[in-house]
Amino acid sequence: MSEDKGRYQPLSYYQLMEISLRELLVEKGVVTDEAVNAEVQAMRSRTPERGAQVVAKAWADPAYKERLLKNGTAACEEIGLEIPALKLVAVENTPQVHNVIVCTLCSCYPRVLLGIPPDWYKSRNYRSRMVREPRTVLEEFGVRVAENVAIRVHDSTADMRYLVLPMRPKGTEGWDEAKLATLVTRDSMIGVALPKV
């Protein structure tokens, strides 16, 4: 409702339901307003920089990359990222394989690493077409995947969450992790963009 310019807008069905449910939970003592606000704050404070930190470390440290691919959850905890209940599977882009993430059933997304998902990730268009015609959808994102590179679409349907480990761009030799992390965008960790120098 950013476009209402101060005019009165009736509440939508789901807004009304959210307010009613929240007020009831507070009234019954199940949660407090403070706890709800704290959770909203926490969700807003998580940004893709967290995921970028993981990718940059994997680029800089081959042993860490091995651990990340083996167990993404343990690798995040190792560098002090709190990722409650997240079962993270990192999938590695190589010269032979390009990975991309979608959740066809709803919009499962590694929020604790990438923050709030973009609207297009939740759209019916992306969710239905990314499994059906990934090459066309990737081209719409500006990513042309060569015919000799296999595309692996990961449909995030159950308890795992996925993070694409993009390829480290050429021309970044000798960069430290902090500088590398600046190249790692949200979209490159979903698989719909490539990091560029």
Next chain:
Amino acid sequence: MQPQFVTRYAAALSPEFRTGEKVRVRKTAPLGHIRTPFYIRGHVGEIERLCGAFPNPEELAQMRDGLPAVPLYRVRFRQKDVWPDYRGPDADVVEIEIFQHWLEKA
């Protein structure tokens, strides 16, 4: 076969499939909250890895505990098998998490 994530629930079913094994997704349409997409039902793929054992989401949706936990696999399907008119190389795949009770030997 070692699962990628070790979970500890009071009860869990044993894994029945190995990495590399061919499996078919059951083609049924039960009611309720199902985490197996329609588009993959009836198709044959290959076990990519065992993720671990997790509470059955179909039971969780009914406010039950989902135990015994059910082995969850990532299954790899060739795009050309899933979509007969798929445009792209043979090597393109889609990988999906599927619970064991949705799979049978192919």
